[in-house]
Amino acid sequence: MEPKKLCLALYTGSVDKLTAAGVILGGAAADDMKVDIYVLLQGARAFRKDIGDNSDKLPMAENADLREGFLQSLKNLKVKTWVEFFKEAKAITDVKIHICGLAGKVWGGEKLDDFIDLADDICGISAYITSAQEADVNLFI
Amino acid sequence: MTTEELNKLHIAKLVDARGTACPGPLLEAKKAIGSIKPGDIMEILSADEGTKVDVPKWCTKQGHEYLGTIDENGYFKIYMKKK
Numbered sequence: 001m002e003p004k005k006l007c008l009a010l011y012t013g014s015v016d017k018l019t020a021a022g023v024i025l026g027g028a029a030a031d032d033m034k035v036d037i038y039v040l041l042q043g044a045r046a047f048r049k050d051i052g053d054n055s056d057k058l059p060m061a062e063n064a065d066l067r068e069g070f071l072q073s074l075k076n077l078k079v080k081t082w083v084e085f086f087k088e089a090k091a092i093t094d095v096k097i098h099i100c101g102l103a104g105k106v107w108g109g110e111k112l113d114d115f116i117d118l119a120d121d122i123c124g125i126s127a128y129i130t131s132a133q134e135a136d137v138n139l140f141i
Numbered sequence: 142m143t144t145e146e147l148n149k150l151h152i153a154k155l156v157d158a159r160g161t162a163c164p165g166p167l168l169e170a171k172k173a174i175g176s177i178k179p180g181d182i183m184e185i186l187s188a189d190e191g192t193k194v195d196v197p198k199w200c201t202k203q204g205h206e207y208l209g210t211i212d213e214n215g216y217f218k219i220y221m222k223k224k
Contacts, residue, residue: 026164030171030199077162092171 003094005034007135009128013042014061015082016070021141022085029092036135037097038128039119044103046082047115053083086118098123142209147220150208153181159188159216166192167199174205174223181223182208188216196221 006028010021028035039047051057060067080088089095099115099122109115112122132138154177158166166187177183185196193210196219200207208220 023164026168027195030164030167031202078160078165079162080165088168092168 003032003034004136005036005131005134006137006139007128007131008035008037009040009132009138009140010037010043011040012061012141013044013046013058015055015058016063017061017141018043018046018058018082019074019079019085022080022082022089024139024141025085025089025095029089029095032093033137035089035093035095036131037095038123038131039097039099039103041100041103041106044099044109044115045107047097047099047119048107048109049114049116052116053081055081083116083118090118096120098127100125100128142220144209144211147209147211147218150182150184150220152184153177154183155186156183157186158192159186161187161189163189163191163195165189167195170196170199170221177223179223183221183223185219185221186216187219192219193217 008021012018025035045051046058055071063070097119099119101122101124104110104114104122112119154173156169156173158169161169166185166189170183170185173183197207200221204224206222208222211218
């Protein structure tokens with residue numbers, strides 16, 4: 001049977017939403033889903049080599065004033081970082097991560113090598129639309 | 142199955158995921174399932190309330206048989222049979 005496909009448009013570059021995306025990826029991996037992630041605008045910043053899971057360099061999408069408590073709580077609960085979640089999902093199921101070419105350029109990255117090794121390629125928007133049309137589940141985070 | 146029946150099962154694989162939060166226990170189960178044979182029983186220990194819901198749903202989708210859950214003091218013992 002053909003695996004179900006999840007297409008995720010990852011616009012966010014915030015630590016809280018990236019962590020949520022990581023949790024969802026974990027669920028998709030447990031279900032052996034095929035996952036396509038398209039990293040858009042703010043998301044591409046988080047994929048820069050000098051940022052990644054360095055939470056000090058990632059903003060909060062919501063409740064910025066509660067940031068320290070949020071991060072401490074994640075640590076206390078032994079929750080993986082967003083990069084660790086993404087890596088784990090890639091190790092379990094077919095996850096491909098595509099950096100939007102425009103988004104990369106906005107943050108000074110033109111080549112795949114400019115981003116952390118989670119990224120598989122740099123793509124155009126048509127690739128995202130095609131993947132979204134084919135997917136069983138579409139998410140925008 | 143009753144608690145008594147669950148406690149008498151022969152466990153082929155024990156997954157202690159009490160140190161992890163969602164989706165940790167589910168992913169630990171997912172990783173471990175490959176190491177046992179069809180028909181074998183796996184026991185998952187989790188202190189995460191969500192696992193009680195996740196594992197039965199995951200079993201249904203993957204074709205495994207969910208056998209039941211025992212509520213211990215502060216954690217759960219969840220039993221499943223590999224398809």
